[in-house]
Amino acid sequence: MTRFTTGRLLALSLLLAPFSALAQSKDPTGVDLSGTKTYMLTRLSALKASTASLVAASDAYYQMAKAANFDYARLWKSNPAGVKAAVEKARAAWRDASPRYEQIEGFFAGQEPFSDLDFITDAANPGPVSAGGADHNVKLPSGKVLVRPGALFNLTEATLWGLNPAYTALKVDLGAKDGLGNALPDADVLMGGVQALDANIGKFQALARPWQPDSTYVFNTLTANLPTTQDFLEIWRNSRFVSGSGSKVREFAAISRLNDLRDNIGSWQAIYAGVSPAVVGKNPALNTQIQAGMTDLHRYVETLITREKTRHFTPEQARSVQDEAQNRATAVTGSVTQAAALLGIKVTGK
Numbered sequence: 001m002t003r004f005t006t007g008r009l010l011a012l013s014l015l016l017a018p019f020s021a022l023a024q025s026k027d028p029t030g031v032d033l034s035g036t037k038t039y040m041l042t043r044l045s046a047l048k049a050s051t052a053s054l055v056a057a058s059d060a061y062y063q064m065a066k067a068a069n070f071d072y073a074r075l076w077k078s079n080p081a082g083v084k085a086a087v088e089k090a091r092a093a094w095r096d097a098s099p100r101y102e103q104i105e106g107f108f109a110g111q112e113p114f115s116d117l118d119f120i121t122d123a124a125n126p127g128p129v130s131a132g133g134a135d136h137n138v139k140l141p142s143g144k145v146l147v148r149p150g151a152l153f154n155l156t157e158a159t160l161w162g163l164n165p166a167y168t169a170l171k172v173d174l175g176a177k178d179g180l181g182n183a184l185p186d187a188d189v190l191m192g193g194v195q196a197l198d199a200n201i202g203k204f205q206a207l208a209r210p211w212q213p214d215s216t217y218v219f220n221t222l223t224a225n226l227p228t229t230q231d232f233l234e235i236w237r238n239s240r241f242v243s244g245s246g247s248k249v250r251e252f253a254a255i256s257r258l259n260d261l262r263d264n265i266g267s268w269q270a271i272y273a274g275v276s277p278a279v280v281g282k283n284p285a286l287n288t289q290i291q292a293g294m295t296d297l298h299r300y301v302e303t304l305i306t307r308e309k310t311r312h313f314t315p316e317q318a319r320s321v322q323d324e325a326q327n328r329a330t331a332v333t334g335s336v337t338q339a340a341a342l343l344g345i346k347v348t349g350k
Helices: 006-026 034-067 072-078 080-105 115-122 152-160 187-208 215-238 240-246 257-282 284-308 315-342
Strands: 137-139 145-147 168-171 183-185
Touching: 034 072, 034 080, 034 187, 034 257, 072 080, 072 168, 072 183, 080 115, 080 152, 080 183, 080 187, 080 257, 115 152, 115 187, 137 187, 145 187, 152 187, 183 187, 215 240, 215 257, 215 315, 240 315, 257 284, 257 315, 284 315
Parallel strands: none
Antiparallel strands: 137 145, 168 183
């Protein structure tokens, strides 16, 4: 966890003071959501530091490849230990950045003004817009352009772990027992991808600073994202973590999608905390029900993560897990929708 000094937090609180007043004057329920925004901005700052570290680690590998004139066979032969260390450092940086994004994704997934950035960062498919792609290209240091390569976290994961042959420079033995990651990434693709990812997080920050959440936004975010529990687990069921090396899903191989779901649920809990006082004012029992339901869902997924470390879920077991988790998420969504109605807030579920 990133630690912030008292001075930095004080400076941040002073910066947000005008927005706190705006929240109290404009929110339809009268709750103060300045703490919600502070939480989001603080986590975004930590994420930006993490993606900057990913850029630095990737650049170290890029410079090694450049010095070898991008002759990866020669690079590997001349310094296998150094190359392996550089790749593993970049992978570690990616593994730090990805969960940080998932921990705050629930604040803005599918919601304006952040939906386009979220889509490009973590949701878009490769290819045309008609097939779920994003109208977004990535320019590489070489000057080449990747046309609509899909979500940036997926692009960089595929490059770092050799999940896409087009982004793999050379197959080598990096010690991966299951074969995952026994490859050197194309340094040009990696560098362009992480630079684009880091730039996107900067855009999130620029949008978030003047923006202020209100309870209408919060309830719409929750009712739109709680049902995606099923989507997380559908991807998990089809990923390498369940389907093994025969999986047709290239992404979500470095970190289990269970972990991503757990982190998103945590963000939903943090978002709801801001409007909880308003719900307590109308129906304390309903508030308790919502909080208990989210806690229960979080614990259930945490239990699955623990089990996955020592056992393999079959596709049939994963389907059962998916149904159970979705039932719990559906119950919480219903309670949140009921709370919104009590407060006179219209939710669209989108």
